[in-house]
Amino acid sequence: MMLLYRTKHAVFCHVFKPSVSFLLCHYSSSSKRTKINPNFKNPKTLSSKSLPPTSSKASISNLSPKTTLYSLLTDLVSCPNDTDTAIDSVLDCYKGELTSKLVLSVLMSYNHLGRAKTLKFFSWAGGKMDFQFDDDVIEYMVDFFGRRKLFDDIKCLLKTIVVHKGQVSSKALSICIRFLGREGRVDEALSLFDEMESVFDCKPDNLVCNNVLYVLCKKQSSEEMIDLALSIFHKIESPDTYSCSNMIVGLCRLGRFEAALEIFRKMDNVGVHPTRSAMNVLIGDLCLMSSKEGSVEKVKVTNTRRPYSILVPNMGGNRAAIQPAVEVFSAVVNSGLLPSTYVVFRLMSELCRLGNTGEALKVLRIVEEKKLTCVDEGYSIVIKALCDHRRVEEAGKLFGRMLEIGMKPKLVVYNSVISMLCKLGDLDNANGVFEIMNKNRCLPDSLTYIALTHAHCECKNWKVAYELLMEMLSLGWIPHFHTYNLVDCLLREHDQFDLSVKLERKLENQKLLKLCKEGQLDAAYEKVKLMLEKGVRLSAYARDTFKHEFQKCGKLEIAHELLEKTQRVHEPQRLTELD
Numbered sequence: 001m002m003l004l005y006r007t008k009h010a011v012f013c014h015v016f017k018p019s020v021s022f023l024l025c026h027y028s029s030s031s032k033r034t035k036i037n038p039n040f041k042n043p044k045t046l047s048s049k050s051l052p053p054t055s056s057k058a059s060i061s062n063l064s065p066k067t068t069l070y071s072l073l074t075d076l077v078s079c080p081n082d083t084d085t086a087i088d089s090v091l092d093c094y095k096g097e098l099t100s101k102l103v104l105s106v107l108m109s110y111n112h113l114g115r116a117k118t119l120k121f122f123s124w125a126g127g128k129m130d131f132q133f134d135d136d137v138i139e140y141m142v143d144f145f146g147r148r149k150l151f152d153d154i155k156c157l158l159k160t161i162v163v164h165k166g167q168v169s170s171k172a173l174s175i176c177i178r179f180l181g182r183e184g185r186v187d188e189a190l191s192l193f194d195e196m197e198s199v200f201d202c203k204p205d206n207l208v209c210n211n212v213l214y215v216l217c218k219k220q221s222s223e224e225m226i227d228l229a230l231s232i233f234h235k236i237e238s239p240d241t242y243s244c245s246n247m248i249v250g251l252c253r254l255g256r257f258e259a260a261l262e263i264f265r266k267m268d269n270v271g272v273h274p275t276r277s278a279m280n281v282l283i284g285d286l287c288l289m290s291s292k293e294g295s296v297e298k299v300k301v302t303n304t305r306r307p308y309s310i311l312v313p314n315m316g317g318n319r320a321a322i323q324p325a326v327e328v329f330s331a332v333v334n335s336g337l338l339p340s341t342y343v344v345f346r347l348m349s350e351l352c353r354l355g356n357t358g359e360a361l362k363v364l365r366i367v368e369e370k371k372l373t374c375v376d377e378g379y380s381i382v383i384k385a386l387c388d389h390r391r392v393e394e395a396g397k398l399f400g401r402m403l404e405i406g407m408k409p410k411l412v413v414y415n416s417v418i419s420m421l422c423k424l425g426d427l428d429n430a431n432g433v434f435e436i437m438n439k440n441r442c443l444p445d446s447l448t449y450i451a452l453t454h455a456h457c458e459c460k461n462w463k464v465a466y467e468l469l470m471e472m473l474s475l476g477w478i479p480h481f482h483t484y485n486l487v488d489c490l491l492r493e494h495d496q497f498d499l500s501v502k503l504e505r506k507l508e509n510q511k512l513l514k515l516c517k518e519g520q521l522d523a524a525y526e527k528v529k530l531m532l533e534k535g536v537r538l539s540a541y542a543r544d545t546f547k548h549e550f551q552k553c554g555k556l557e558i559a560h561e562l563l564e565k566t567q568r569v570h571e572p573q574r575l576t577e578l579d
Contacts, residue, residue, distance in 0.1 A: 068097050069105050076106070076117055087120050098125055100134035107140055131161050135169040142172045146179035151188070154179075158200070168200045174208040181215030186225075189215050209233075210242040217250025226250050230259075239267075245278035252285045261324055264331075273335045279328070280343045286325035287343075287350045322350055326359055333366055341374040348378055352385030357394070360385065380413050387416035395420065399433075408440060415447050422455035430455060446477040453479070457486045462494050466503065473506045478514065508534075509542040516542075516549045524549070525562065532566050 072094055079090045103125045110118045122141065126133075138161065145154045154176050161168055173196055180189035193212050196202050204212075209232055216229040233239065233247050244267045251260040260282055267274060274282070300309045325347055329339065338344075344367060351360040364378045379402050386395035399417055402409050414437045421430035434452060437444060449472040456465040465487050472479060484507060491500040508531050515524040524546060531538065538546070543563060550559035 068094070069102060072102070072106060073109055073112065076113055076121060079117070087117070088124060091121070091124050095128045098129055100129075100137050103129075103133065104137050104140060107137070107144070110144075126160075131164040131166045133161075133166065135167070135171065138166075138168060139172045139175060142175050146175060149179075149183060151176075151180060151183070151185065162200060168202060170196070170202050170205045170208050173200065173202060174211045177208065177215065178211040181211070181219045184219065186215055186220045190228075206236065206238070206240055206243060209236050210240070210246065213243060213246035213250075217246045217253075221250055221253040223254060226254055226256070239272070241272055241275060244272060245275040248274060248278045249281050252281050255285075255289075257282075257286060257289065257321070257324070261328075264328060268331050268335075273332070273337060276337060276339070279332050279337060280340050283325050283328050283339055284343045284346055286321045286328070287346045290321040290325070290350050291353065322354060322356070326351070326363075329363065338370060338372070341372065341377075344372075344374060345377060345381065348381045352381060355385075355389060357382065357385050357389065357391065361394075361398075376407055376410070379407065380410050383409075383413050384416045387420040390420055390424065392420065392424065392426075403436070409442070411442055411445060411448075414442060415445070415451070418448060419451045422451045425455070425458070427455055427459060427461075446472065446479070449477065450479060450483050453483055453487065457490055460490065462487075462490045462496060465490060466496070466499055469503065470506060473510050476510070476513075478507070478510055505536050505539070508536045509539045512538070512542050513545055516545045519549070521549060521553060521555070525558070528562055528566065532562075538563075538566060 072091075075090050076087070079087055103122070106113070106121055106125075107118060113121070138157075141157060142154055145151070145157065158168055158172075158176070173192060177189045177192055180186075180192070189212065193204065193208065196204050196208065212232060213229050216225045216232075229247060229250055233243060236243055244263050247263050248260045251257070251263070264274065264282065301307060329347060332339065339347075344363065348360045348363050351357070351363070360382050364375075364382050367378050368375050379398060383395055383398050383402075386398065395417060399409070399413065402413070414433060417433050418430050418437075421427075421433065430452065434444070434448070437448070449468050453465050453468045453472070456462075456468065469479060469484070469487050484503075488500055488503060491497070491503065508527075512524060512527050512531070515521075515527055528538065528546065547556070547559050547563065550556055
């Protein structure tokens with residue numbers, strides 16, 4: 001009796017007789033497929049611990065000519081692969097020396113033999129050994145087919161071994177389940193898992209369960225699949241790191257944080273730690289949940305005869321979610337693990353947003369103790385939050401700590417500290433921080449100048465306010481009308497009309513330069529006309545820039561006409577000033 005298992009790439013023929021043979025037919029050696037390195041140089045893809053990687057430098061020339069493996073490989077390489085009879089005749093003399101170790105060594109020399117000869121050799125060896133191979137051989141072939149997505153061939157191989165009363169290891173099945181899951185063939189992976197005991201007489205171990213949970217939680221997240229994963233998880237006698245981590249990731253994806261935290265707490269109690277990716281997902285998603293707006297809180301109304309509860313939108317997010325995030329962070333740090341930099345930043349930012357700067361400082365101290373590269377950014381986040389809440393002493397200590405240990409604060413840190421001090425009227429310290437900023441060669445921006453200018457205007461320091469605004473304009477930044485108006489009013493209040501005129505001229509010329517550089521020639525032309533009407537003179541640089549931009553567009557005559565008009569208007573004024 002013969003049973004044929006047909007696949008897309010091959011036909012496996014099983015003849016059930018006392019001398020059973022396993023033949024691989026119609027497998028074209030000229031198949032145009034992408035060549036895959038058989039030496040498995042990337043062990044990360046075998047997270048199911050399927051096979052150890054072999055050396056890519058293995059060569060027939062490195063073997064001793066006296067060994068059976070050397071002669072067998074040499075004969076196979078020199079043998080034509082167009083017919084099976086030629087290979088059978090060459091291999092016939094080796095049938096008495098066949099062992100699982102020898103078969104595995106030949107299979108691992110795939111890069112010398114090629115796909116066709118490797119598979120023909122395996123078919124021949126299987127027939128001679130009645131498929132009574134060691135687990136390593138079966139696991140290698142399952143991985144061999146799985147990497148090439150030949151899942152029908154894997155099924156035929158497993159069924160053939162079962163028919164010949166061979167043993168299929170749980171590792172081989174776990175490899176197959178993982179490859180099926182990666183390709184999205186979840187139903188087939190689950191079917192194979194269900195058949196483990198009934199068909200293959202193999203009890204699922206942690207490795208198999210981990211791969212099934214990986215498929216259900218990471219590749220196919222849905223309520224139904226997660227419930228199935230939970231039922232499998234609860235049947236595992238001793239869940240390990242990967243079992244728990246897969247469940248945590250799957251539950252977080254569906255927003256079932258209570259169940260995920262329950263698993264995490266059980267892990268912590270028994271001394272099992274999650275993977276770094278699972279830890280990042282749990283802390284990150286809890287922070288994200290905390291920051292989401294639009295959540296609803298139940299508020300009880302008691303000032304009526306009959307108390308009742310109402311639902312009130314919580315625009316500040318779900319604050320209750322941040323405490324479990326801190327709890328998870330503390331637990332994993334105590335166990336020697338640390339989340340990714342991005343997750344640490346998210347946790348600190350969310351704590352600061354909620355005003356819980358005490359916890360944010362604790363996280364920052366941990367980051368500093370571990371000497372992580374994200375210390376600078378952590379200081380920036382916490383100092384900014386302290387400044388926003390006007391906690392001067394703590395912000396000052398932290399800022400001083402940054403300078404003391406040799407850190408270079410970013411512009412946002414300087415701006416936060418200067419703005420806080422200016423709002424509190426502490427101009428001496430604000431000017432001191434500004435001097436430190438210049439000494440450390442951190443260029444200020446418009447926010448820096450505006451904060452200092454407003455503070456000096458409040459204190460009626462017209463001279464400093466004027467100098468700051470002029471310096472700001474010389475750097476190319478145009479202040480808001482409110483800022484300019486404050487300084488202008490202050491100058492007029494102290495009878496500094498000349499400085500007021502200079503400030504206006506500087507501002508108008510700077511606006512004209514900005515329009516020219518942005519290519520808004522029509523607006524620039526109107527701006528010059530308006531300056532002419534107001535009696536504001538063009539600076540030499542603004543005049544040259546205006547002329548150059550109009551010349552580039554072929555409108556130099558229009559520019560000349562307007563510039564000559566401005567010159568005629570301002571010439572008498574200039575002569576009057578000289579007299």
